[in-house]
Amino acid sequence: MKDTRIKELLKELCAADGVSGAEESICELIKEKASRYGKTEIDDFGNVVCTVDGFDERKKTLMLCAHIDEIGLIINYITDDGFLKASACGGIDLRVLPASRVTVLAGDKRIKGVITSVPPHLQAAPEKCAPLDELYIDIGFDGQKAKQLVSLGDRALIENELIGIGRLVSSKALDDRFGAAAVLTCLETLKGKETAYNVKAVFSSKEETGSAGAKTAAFREKADIAIAVDVTFGRSHGESERETGAVGGGPMIGVSPILSRPLSNALINIAEEENIPYGIEVMGSRTGTDADHISVARGGCITAAVSLPIRYMHTPAETADIEDLKNTAALTARFAERGEL
Amino acid sequence: MAVAETLETLCRLDGISGDEVRVAEYIIERIKDKCEYTIDPLGNIIAFKKGKNRAPLKLAMSAHMDEVGLIVTYINPDGSLCFDTAGGIDVRILCGKRVFVGDGRIPGVIGAKALHLLSESERNTCRLTDLTIDIGCNDRESARALVSLGDSVVFDSQFLYFGDDMLCSKAIDDRAGCAIELELIDMPLEYDMQFIFTVQEEVGLRGSGAAAFTAAPDTAIVLEATTASDIPSSSEEKRVCEVGFGPVISYMDRRTIYDKQLYSLALETAKENGIPAQTKTLIAGGNDAGAISVSGKGVRTAAISLPCRYLHTPSCVISRKDLENTLKLTKKFADRIMKI
Numbered sequence: 001m002k003d004t005r006i007k008e009l010l011k012e013l014c015a016a017d018g019v020s021g022a023e024e025s026i027c028e029l030i031k032e033k034a035s036r037y038g039k040t041e042i043d044d045f046g047n048v049v050c051t052v053d054g055f056d057e058r059k060k061t062l063m064l065c066a067h068i069d070e071i072g073l074i075i076n077y078i079t080d081d082g083f084l085k086a087s088a089c090g091g092i093d094l095r096v097l098p099a100s101r102v103t104v105l106a107g108d109k110r111i112k113g114v115i116t117s118v119p120p121h122l123q124a125a126p127e128k129c130a131p132l133d134e135l136y137i138d139i140g141f142d143g144q145k146a147k148q149l150v151s152l153g154d155r156a157l158i159e160n161e162l163i164g165i166g167r168l169v170s171s172k173a174l175d176d177r178f179g180a181a182a183v184l185t186c187l188e189t190l191k192g193k194e195t196a197y198n199v200k201a202v203f204s205s206k207e208e209t210g211s212a213g214a215k216t217a218a219f220r221e222k223a224d225i226a227i228a229v230d231v232t233f234g235r236s237h238g239e240s241e242r243e244t245g246a247v248g249g250g251p252m253i254g255v256s257p258i259l260s261r262p263l264s265n266a267l268i269n270i271a272e273e274e275n276i277p278y279g280i281e282v283m284g285s286r287t288g289t290d291a292d293h294i295s296v297a298r299g300g301c302i303t304a305a306v307s308l309p310i311r312y313m314h315t316p317a318e319t320a321d322i323e324d325l326k327n328t329a330a331l332t333a334r335f336a337e338r339g340e341l
Numbered sequence: 342m343a344v345a346e347t348l349e350t351l352c353r354l355d356g357i358s359g360d361e362v363r364v365a366e367y368i369i370e371r372i373k374d375k376c377e378y379t380i381d382p383l384g385n386i387i388a389f390k391k392g393k394n395r396a397p398l399k400l401a402m403s404a405h406m407d408e409v410g411l412i413v414t415y416i417n418p419d420g421s422l423c424f425d426t427a428g429g430i431d432v433r434i435l436c437g438k439r440v441f442v443g444d445g446r447i448p449g450v451i452g453a454k455a456l457h458l459l460s461e462s463e464r465n466t467c468r469l470t471d472l473t474i475d476i477g478c479n480d481r482e483s484a485r486a487l488v489s490l491g492d493s494v495v496f497d498s499q500f501l502y503f504g505d506d507m508l509c510s511k512a513i514d515d516r517a518g519c520a521i522e523l524e525l526i527d528m529p530l531e532y533d534m535q536f537i538f539t540v541q542e543e544v545g546l547r548g549s550g551a552a553a554f555t556a557a558p559d560t561a562i563v564l565e566a567t568t569a570s571d572i573p574s575s576s577e578e579k580r581v582c583e584v585g586f587g588p589v590i591s592y593m594d595r596r597t598i599y600d601k602q603l604y605s606l607a608l609e610t611a612k613e614n615g616i617p618a619q620t621k622t623l624i625a626g627g628n629d630a631g632a633i634s635v636s637g638k639g640v641r642t643a644a645i646s647l648p649c650r651y652l653h654t655p656s657c658v659i660s661r662k663d664l665e666n667t668l669k670l671t672k673k674f675a676d677r678i679m680k681i
Contacts, residue, residue: 083573093456095467096437099654101501101509112503114656116572119625120431122579127466129433134574138650138658140504160439165448166420166477166487170439236452237421237473243458248479311475313457315437317450319475 001188006322007169009033009184011162013177017105019072019155020089020209021046026068030180030203037187037201046205047217052187055198062197062336063223063301064186065214065290066179066230067207070172071314072157075104075137075150082146083116083136086156090208093314095129096158100316102137104156106149113139113156158316165319168247174310174318176207178325179229182308185329186336196339197225207290214290218297225263225341226303227332228291232281234309234320245309248321250277251328254287254305258295263304266340267331276331281307302341306331344524344668345508345661351516351523355441355495357410357427358544364406364519368538371523376536385552386538392530397679401535401558401640402525402671403549403629404518404565405542408511409653411435411494413442413474416485420478422449424494426469428543433467434654440474443492449476496655506661507584513657515542515628517647518564521668528672532679542629546596549629553636560603560641560678562671563630566657567591567621567646581625582648585660587617588667589646593624596631603643603678610674616666619648645671 001009013033018026023046034040034050042048048068071090078084084104088094098117103110116136120126137156139146162171171177183201190199200221205213207230218226233239234247245252253267271278286292287305295303308328311319356364361384368386372378378388386406409428416422422442426432435451442449452475456464474494478484498511522536535556540548553561571583582589590607591599611618634642647667650658 079573081571081573091456093437095433095453095456098431099434099651099656100437101499101656112501112509114503114509114651114658116574117431117434117651117654118572118574119568119570119581119652120429122570122575123431127432127468129465129467130574131465136573138504138572140507140658142505145505163439163448164477165450165475166483167479168475168477170450170475170477233455233458236454236475237417237419238471239454239458244455311455312437312450312452313455315452315456317437317439317452317475319450319452319477 001185003322006185006325010181013181014162014171014173018069019157020069020206022155023069023205030068033184034201037191045213045216047213048203049217049221050201052199059198060224061200063200063202063221063226064183064332065202065204065226065228065294066183067176067204067290068180069205069208071208072155075152075154075156078147078150080143082141082143083138084150085136088132089155091314094132096315097135098130100158102156103159104137104139104150104154106151106154109149111139111149113137160316168319168321170317170319172316174320175231175313178231178308178310178320182325182328183229185325186332189329189333190336193337195336197336199336204290211290211293215293218294218301222298223301226294226301228289228294228305229328230289230307231310231313232307233313234311236311245279245281247309247311248323249279250324251331252279252281252307252309254281254283254307256283256287257285259291259304260302263302263341267304267335270334270338271331274334276327344520344664347523348517348520348664349500351519352500352510352512356407357493357495358407358541360493361406361540368519372526375526381552381555383548383551384540385548387552387556388536390526390530390534390536392532392534394532396532398559400675400678401537401556401561402522403537403539403561403563403633404522405515405539405629406519407540407543409543413488413490413492413494416481417473418481420480420484421473421475422488424474430653432469435472436467438655439497440494441497442474442476442488442494447476447487449474498655507658508661509656509658511655513649513659514566514652517566517664521564521671524668525672531676534675539629546629546632550632550636553633553640557637558640561633562675563628563633563642563644564671565628565644565646566649566652567626568652569648569650579623581621581623582619584648584650585663586619587663588670589648590618590620591644591646592620594626595624596627597634599643600641603641606677607643607645607674610677611670614673616670618670
């Protein structure tokens with residue numbers, strides 16, 4: 001795929017709504033995109049599963065998994081003055097909330113609002129971030145109208161569309177639409193090619209609230225080998241090399257006691273041989289991705305984690321390099337073709 | 342043009358303190374055929390419009406053109422930008438916001454270390470030194486090609502109509518005051534009047550003193566946007582004023598004790614004309630009145646302010662009705678002052 005087409009795809013994926021547990025819009029969009037590569041269904045749990053054309057009983061099955069839900073807010077109370085109280089839906093970075101514009105997804109209506117910020121003269125400790133229970137969403141309506149328009153359980157999100165900044169892109173929901181776009185780009189690369197495995201792409205729901213989607217999809221799809229394609233910490237100003245990967249430095253191949261070392265090594269070998277830039281991300285135990293759950297599905301699944309470095313994770317300012325997406329797609333596609341495991 | 346449309350046009354313009362030229366250019370374009378005007382050495386616009394009658398006293402309206410923003414102070418070796426605040430910005434609203442840098446409007450995001458990489462105690466703090474602007478450059482050299490030290494940084498902020506006739510934007514403080522002045526200039530005036538548009542209010546009321554010296558009015562009305570803290574996390578006595586309850590007439594703030602007679606007259610004028618009005622319930626904020634009232638031999642000063650939530654953020658919120666009522670009251674009040 002050409003760079004401009006990849007950027008367009010990513011922009012479209014990032015723009016779709018899909019706060020955890022309310023993934024309908026992004027599910028439909030992913031289904032439409034993935035249907036080009038094979039039979040694609042949305043399961044009861046909100047996962048989108050594409051069985052790539054050319055399924056052969058004799059081959060092992062490789063599952064590529066990227067989650068399509070995004071962090072956001074969930075409305076749990078409406079004051080008599082019409083302000084909305086929200087809880088975090090996923091691990092949203094609370095530092096970004098005050099004075100941010102939000103969209104409340106209320107049925108078929110998109111209601112615009114602003115998150116309150118307490119004026120400095122009323123704050124005791126000026127460097128302390130306001131806790132979530134001091135913040136409200138101001139939708140500019142009185143209590144009666146607000147209660148008519150908004151229902152408890154409605155989701156809200158900060159709707160930053162994808163823009164270019166310098167050589168990078170910035171958008172909401174790059175975690176993990178960036179991974180989902182990489183998987184779709186991988187399927188595009190594999191189109192019409194012979195692969196060593198049957199390929200299934202799982203676009204999982206509810207990762208940010210505990211990987212419920214990947215857990216159930218891994219059980220259903222019975223994969224032999226799985227690669228979870230998610231995001232990891234891309235180095236931003238002041239962050240250490242030890243803890244982060246270089247944005248633009250290629251996919252980070254995970255090494256961890258809970259991942260398959262032979263599979264991680266196979267991916268590293270392919271990256272070396274094919275001249276695909278990569279990094280290694282060593283973790284002492286859990287990876288914090290769907291891989292943690294896929295690896296122990298059914299009787300166990302050989303699992304790797306391939307992560308794309310992004311900056312400012314869990315904020316609406318997530319920032320990434322499209323080159324990393326292309327290299328992740330290339331790495332996973334070459335593995336599916338060569339099948340060195 | 343309706344006052345809300347004028348406000349929208351003004352809010353879309355970028356003009357942090359000390360860099361108000363785009364706002365000034367627009368204002369001059371709007372007033373040049375209706376007023377005599379001068380631009381002083383600091384960039385203040387001092388305009389005079391003739392009314393049907395000669396004024397018995399020299400009355401000036403004043404609003405400031407600058408908005409709060411950021412200024413680039415350093416380019417890091419990794420291509421990210423350090424900055425300082427220009428004006429009283431609460432640093433805690435900056436993380437994750439989008440901005441434009443410099444005259445070339447280079448897009449960027451304000452970033453901080455990823456939440457997950459911070460210790461428990463670091464997670465709850467946000468200091469200026471924790472933040473940088475990311476313009477997507479990977480080294481100092483490529484950043485230097487796009488940005489210079491001292492470049493102005495403004496919020497990327499859409500002007501939004503939302504809720505029940507509410508408006509949301511950056512820079513409402515004090516383009517709202519400028520919009521009211523421009524609307525008054527468009528109307529036929531009963532009496533001669535001065536219109537002052539000042540610079541550098543947000544960095545310490547620095548333009549208005551000089552402008553008031555030159556204009557030397559007897560009486561001034563300062564048009565402002567002021568903090569409304571009418572949000573659930575504020576107790577009732579700390580709300581200062583409330584959005585939707587009309588213009589705010591101040592008796593005192595942190596910079597000024599207002600002329601008592603003018604204060605009463607403004608309240609009376611509102612009452613006589615059925616215009617909702619309120620006063621502050623907390624001595625908070627400050628504006629150009631602090632400099633204007635003590636300029637020269639002293640200027641009798643009143644302030645009419647627009648209640649505004651989330652002041653000094655990219656998402657200031659006001660009610661359109663309040664804006665229209667502030668315009669209405671200002672006009673009536675000016676005519677009343679002439680009859681003192």
